Amino acid sequence: MPDQATLNHAAQVLTTISADQRADTALRFYFERHRYLQPPAKRVISHAIFAYFRWFSWLDPKASPQKRVEHAATLQERFIADEKSVKAETLAVRAVPTWLASEMDLPPDYLRQLQREPALWLRARPNRSFELAKSLFACERTERAPEALRFTGTQDLFKTEQFKTGEFEIQDLASQLVGHAAAPTPGETWWDTCAGEGGKTLHLADLMANKGVVWASDRNVRRLETLKRRAARAQIFNYRVALWDGSDKLPTKTKFDGILVDAPCSGVGTWQRNPHARWTTTPEDVRELAATQLALLTRVGGALKPGGRLVYSVCTLTRSETTAVADAFTAAHPHFEPHPLFGSGSSVSLWPQEINANGMFIAAWKRKK
Numbered sequence: 001m002p003d004q005a006t007l008n009h010a011a012q013v014l015t016t017i018s019a020d021q022r023a024d025t026a027l028r029f030y031f032e033r034h035r036y037l038q039p040p041a042k043r044v045i046s047h048a049i050f051a052y053f054r055w056f057s058w059l060d061p062k063a064s065p066q067k068r069v070e071h072a073a074t075l076q077e078r079f080i081a082d083e084k085s086v087k088a089e090t091l092a093v094r095a096v097p098t099w100l101a102s103e104m105d106l107p108p109d110y111l112r113q114l115q116r117e118p119a120l121w122l123r124a125r126p127n128r129s130f131e132l133a134k135s136l137f138a139c140e141r142t143e144r145a146p147e148a149l150r151f152t153g154t155q156d157l158f159k160t161e162q163f164k165t166g167e168f169e170i171q172d173l174a175s176q177l178v179g180h181a182a183a184p185t186p187g188e189t190w191w192d193t194c195a196g197e198g199g200k201t202l203h204l205a206d207l208m209a210n211k212g213v214v215w216a217s218d219r220n221v222r223r224l225e226t227l228k229r230r231a232a233r234a235q236i237f238n239y240r241v242a243l244w245d246g247s248d249k250l251p252t253k254t255k256f257d258g259i260l261v262d263a264p265c266s267g268v269g270t271w272q273r274n275p276h277a278r279w280t281t282t283p284e285d286v287r288e289l290a291a292t293q294l295a296l297l298t299r300v301g302g303a304l305k306p307g308g309r310l311v312y313s314v315c316t317l318t319r320s321e322t323t324a325v326a327d328a329f330t331a332a333h334p335h336f337e338p339h340p341l342f343g344s345g346s347s348v349s350l351w352p353q354e355i356n357a358n359g360m361f362i363a364a365w366k367r368k369k
């Protein structure tokens with residue numbers, strides 16, 4: 001149970017969280033202003049805040065912030081001790097907003113997974129996962145991705161020598177599976193259209209063994225600057241950065257072997273890690289983002305070489321942003337054929353309860369020759 005100091009810190013953090021300020025950002029700013037807090041204290045404050053939003057609908061809005069944080073921690077502990085103590089029907093109406101049921105199935109296992117603490121995944125650099133697991137300790141491998149390690153320790157990974165020397169990236173397993181779905185080969189030319197801070201760009205570059213080139217674009221300059229710093233740390237050089245706002249004016253006339261559209265989305269697949277977003281995301285967001293996703297796919301399709309692959313990924317599982325977007329793209333683009341992923345269908349929904357990671361939807365097409 002959190003002590004009084006933790007409850008007080010958490011209550012202060014809560015005052016800075018809003019629809020425009022995510023809980024993790026608010027925590028980062030808070031810790032920057034309270035530099036005396038040591039990693040164990042920061043950890044318990046963060047846990048208290050995330051538990052607060054996981055159990056938000058159970059809390060009495062009239063109680064003091066400290067009491068609400070305390071109540072959420074009690075509920076979290078009770079759930080950890082006996083997950084069946086909360087009925088799936090209760091979770092269906094309290095753990096997520098009511099509008100979600102019209103957008104996706106809510107199986108009991110999924111709802112239970114949402115109330116658990118999320119797993120932390122690393123991506124080791126190519127062929128380094130065994131050594132890395134040995135040197136970091138507390139790492140578990142998975143058969144799903146060769147370089148993925150689930151980190152169960154408590155040390156601050158950003159401060160480790162292995163992180164500073166680029167031996168690994170912190171990257172969720174679901175995101176790593178996007179790289180494997182794209183499966184670029186050395187020497188190809190790829191475009192990561194919504195590269196952000198470069199999580200997937202760096203993975204694509206690694207899969208290409210530093211041969212060929214990955215174009216990385218985004219509309220956010222600051223994110224692209226972070227991408228460059230990460231690439232430098234990882235000693236990845238086979239990439240080019242270009243600003244692109246998603247409009248018809250593409251950043252290059254290059255024709256690509258592969259294009260990844262890791263599109264902006266509602267992020268419903270990240271609600272275990274980011275429970276605050278359950279209460280700020282709206283059906284209007286989902287509708288608008290679905291339109292943006294289809295527009296992005298449509299704009300970039302022409303930049304593929306004949307025979308090139310188009311990969312679409314979103315860390316959400318709402319129908320509007322997943323199958324509906326993929327079906328609409330397929331229907332409007334007869335010169336693209338659905339392309340098998342992981343040796344079977346042309347789209348896959350990765351559920352958090354199945355992979356112990358973020359939820360993700362991936363679809364792929366091939367441009368006909």
Ligand SMILES: C[S@@+](CC[C@H](N)C(=O)[O-])C[C@H]1O[C@@H](n2cnc3c(N)ncnc32)[C@H](O)[C@@H]1O
Pocket residue numbers: 175193194195196197198199200201217218219220223244245246247262263264265292
């Ligand atoms: C899901 S995030 C990308 C995450 C990134 N690929 C990674 O693996 O770390 C989506 C990105 O799309 C960018 N974005 C949003 N709207 C866009 C648009 N209309 N055109 C281009 N990029 C856009 C956002 O700035 C954001 O960085």
